[in-house]
Amino acid sequence: MTYFFYICTFVLLLIFQTTVMPYFPLFDRFYDLLAPFVIYLGLFRSVRESIPIIIIFGFIMDNLSGGPLGLYLTTYLWLFASVRWVITILRVRDNVLLPFVVAAGVLLENIIFMGAITMFESGSRFSQADFSTVAVQVLWALVTGPIFLIFFKYLHQRWDKWSGEILGSPTS
């Protein structure tokens, strides 16, 4: 049931990101909505549960994007690994640090993408507008990132409770 929740959330985020958001100029430079989801998995869920989900979602994203195959997959796995590492040294589950975790995650994702573009596309150069896009994304992440994390957590708890009632036993 938990995996079903992940799939529903992923589909919703994906549709919102690729179909709904382009209609709103305000979200022109919004960050990847899957990034806070991966961060949520890293912060609050187990490695065994998260890894298959990240692999599947990363693979789907790779197939929808024009980037090299595996770029999203690598990015998400690195993002997940970074979050798992950070929680061993910092108490980032506190709400105070959440904005910075999401912002750092979005920054990391952009750095990986920029690195990939630099490496795989000959003669590629980054303009002022590209750096400005990264800055705007990080700012968006600072402001809205924790809301997503709290929302995912709340929704997941509700889902677990609801599925537990339906199936008559608590779900993992």
Added chain:
Amino acid sequence: MIPKKMVVIIGVIVLIAANIIALSVTSRRHASFGSGRIALSFAAPFQKAVTRSIRFARGLWKHYFLTVSVAQESYKYKKALGLAQQQNNQLRELKLTNVRLRNLLDFQKTMTNQVLAAEAIGKDPSQWYKTIIIDKGKDEGVAKGMAVVVPEGIVGQVMDVSAHNSKVLLIIDPNSAVDALIQRTRARGVIKGGSSGRCLFKYVLRKHDVGVGERVVSSGMDGVFPKGLAVGRVAGVIRRSSGIFQEVTVTPFVDFEKLEEVLVVLSPPKH
């Protein structure tokens, strides 16, 4: 002696006559002798109060129902207005769609190649890569490498196909390449995706004369895009003192943020 009965009769007649005379006198003069004012002063305030109360109650009653009916009417009108606005928006949207499709149809007629109309249904999830998803795929005859165009110019190239959907690499993506030439001077080069929605016109020799504002069209030499399709307009030229090429920036004619319907060129261009 006059009988008593007769006295009573005469008295009554006199009283009636006196009464008639008095009435006829008062009816001509309208005199009140001050009593009228007193009576009026006494009764008028009550009359006034009662009259006003009645009128107030009647007014309240009338206004209440009027207000209710007005409110109902207002609600009805608001609903009607909302519906009308909604219909108006739909009609406006239909009109715009109609104009777009008409342009597309006109353009389709001018194309010598066989084309297929498709709708853009999704955008690349990444900010760094520029692709769109269209609602036509293998089953409709779309294949990898086919050109995608709109009346304004070249959109891109099909890079991935599923049964009913395809992924189109836009010409503003860094991975895209279109063989093109300056329409006036026929200077040849390759259009590649740049930053901020612009393209770079690469490998244009320094000896060629390229001016800002000139039209760039497809050369048809890449085997993907038909010859003569509009690509964009030259936005900037940098000719360095060294090197054999010049740096040319091109602003595409297509507004990629507003792409809704596109045409997939099904048959390859004829050389």
